[in-house]
Amino acid sequence: MTNNTIKQIQSLERGKYRKEHSQFFIEGKRLVESALEFGAKIENVYYTDSFKNENPVLIQTIEQAGLSLEQILTKQLEKISFTQSPAGIAAVCNFPPIGNPDVNQHKWLYLYQVSDPGNMGTLFRSAAWFGFTHIALSPDCVDPFNPKVVRAGMGAHFGLSIHSNIELNLFADSHTLIGADHRGNDVSDFKSPEKFVLILGSEAHGLSKDIQGILDQTIAIEKTGFGESLNVGVAGAILMEKLA
Template structure:
């Protein structure tokens, strides 16, 4: 059992709390039973898994699945587990995995999202969770956004992080152009647009553009859109949360497609 906070493995995992270290090591954290279950459900490869004896006793089946997938498994004391976790009350298990989402294929079909300079990890995680629930085919994220593997992003996604195809783009305009060339209509959200979001024919393959929480979409990216739409707001309300805006359009698209099937 690992009990010392000075253990080299413990020190290495603790460094992953910082974005810079996750990038340099090419590794990220998977914290908690639910996220680990979701990772195992899709056979996501694990590097190290650390768990307390109590967790091992309570989750025998998941423990067996985990040690078969992980390169290394370690029993740790509750004190060590708390030190390597980013949550205040960790539930007994923390794992690490390789940061390979840049190679995850994003399909240029159906319904997709392109997010520019989204900064709040809770917003990004909620968008990922909603996109997966609404049947989106994938998500592009600009490189200047919050880290896709930020621990808060994973938690806010409720495990859907492992199921939705995603990629980070150093040049989001190129990714958007590729989607257009593949036949997708690109839809930007702007408060001054004439069309409301429910007037769009979402039965067509579509890419939704969403921008920064404060500044919105850049002028360059908004100009690339085939359609610009607005979400009507009552007088005095300036804007909606970006995750709520994403949910409204994703589920309007699902509603329109459901009407066609029925």
């Protein structure tokens, strides 16, 4: 591994260079396995000798797939890793090819100005679990390929169709727009329409008045205990389960 390669991988921690190279970085066995499972465009895979000794089948699978594979020193992996404890394997992936959002898809998740990487990754993971495989992000959301989002997503990225910088108006004529709001109707009594978009806002600011003004429905989760609010990642998972 050359110094130039190390510097290029390190640069992928910043959104500017992810866009410039159209690449993002993944770390750990689970993420690499997910990338392989979904046929992601993997540019290079890097692993340590100790990882190979513990996971010979995975390394053999990568070799048989004809992917670029390079054994590196632990200290080299530490240089390119975005975590304090590298997991022994990492890879550079190309951005998936994404066209315009397909409004013919019946079920969408729309995230409005969600800026916390952990929350976004958690929502992606829940979306994959509950079958919300088409996701639109408003302007001012965190980059979906931010390393923290990718780690929190636990491989969900590779099975989702994620579209950034999308205005909610795109769906206004084709889908029922359902916003999550604490003043909304109890989701337990709500019946999902045939085509809908579930809209979740950030914890800090929720949904703007402009967004609220074009919603068709608002739904909420009934509180049966105490507390001020739910984390958007938790609330989103509950709502997706109810609407799935």
